[in-house]
């Protein structure tokens with residue numbers, strides 16, 4: 098049973114069907130001028146238009162990348178390295194960004210930029226007042242994720258955009274996790290750049306996009322040929338780009354209905370899991386993605402929990418896939434103020450449209466037993482203190 102859609106999602110069959118012709122029958126380079134090349138180009142541009150329309154943007158504002166990570170790197174470096182020449186070397190972000198943002202910012206600190214990481218508090222949401230206070234004359238960019246990939250909390254994007262616009266600061270948001278459940282209208286939203294990725298919305302891995310608002314100038318990250326209107330070099334991954342368009346369209350179709358179904362499942366699962374003693378819910382209970390559940394069980398070691406659930410046939414995660422395998426607790430859970438001990442016992446369950454009420458039943462049948470069993474084997478379990486109670 099797959100319950101880890103924040104790590105990646107199953108590719109839809111329609112996506113695969115749409116992609117196949119561009120891998121086998123028409124493999125032409127979209128820059129070639131013969132007919133096959135022109136057809137590949139046409140498919141590429143149709144996908145760009147499709148994605149632009151769903152996001153409420155213009156096709157000319159969508160630039161394809163190798164994924165969400167590249168889009169994040171490009172947005173941050175492209176703006177900041179340009180504005181550095183105008184004396185702007187300050188960046189504002191949050192303490193719990195995806196590593197594609199966080200590690201880019203850390204690298205840039207070594208290159209002479211200064212970065213303010215806004216607190217995300219216990220509920221996993223930044224405060225607008227903190228943002229207003231952090232902006233200075235040398236602020237080049239604000240980069241704050243739309244929704245957090247571990248605890249699913251949704252940030253006040255409209256208000257952040259408003260504050261940035263008022264202060265003449267560029268606003269980038271990593272919306273990779275939000276694409277599956279949020280509706281966008283970039284013509285009206287005050288967002289200057291937005292990162293997207295296909296594999297979190299039932300598309301192929303290795304393709305994404307950066308929305309760059311018309312008129313905004315950013316430096317190239319990848320130099321080479323003239324692809325993507327001279328802004329991102331490299332022969333386009335036509336099949337994947339076509340797949341991305343189909344995937345996003347399918348995912349966003351009847352999204353309100355899908356969200357209602359997910360929400361009911363999520364709430365029932367949270368209610369059930371919270372009956373397990375000494376369990377805390379991480380992140381705001383309501384202002385979170387409809388498919389996201391993130392909890393900590395006191396006295397449990399996250400990795401052992403995942404392995405036990407795996408042997409029951411349940412695929413889940415303790416944090417982001419990128420940090421699994423390391424013994425450091427999640428930076429996200431530390432950022433919302435959990436202790437190392439508590440953060441180690443985390444479990445993230447993320448549902449998508451392929452999950453059903455049966456999955457909720459199955460988890461609620463297996464999980465309490467697994468937690469009980471692990472605790473009964475833990476020598477420290479009985480001696481541990483109660484965690485800070487969940488305030489929501």
Ligand SMILES: *Cc1c(COP(=O)(O)O)cnc(C)c1O
Nearest residue numbers: 164165166195197246273274294
């Ligand atoms: C998955 C993810 C990324 C990385 O996207 P890739 O396409 O895997 O590079 C970036 N940000 C967030 C919030 C994500 O969930």
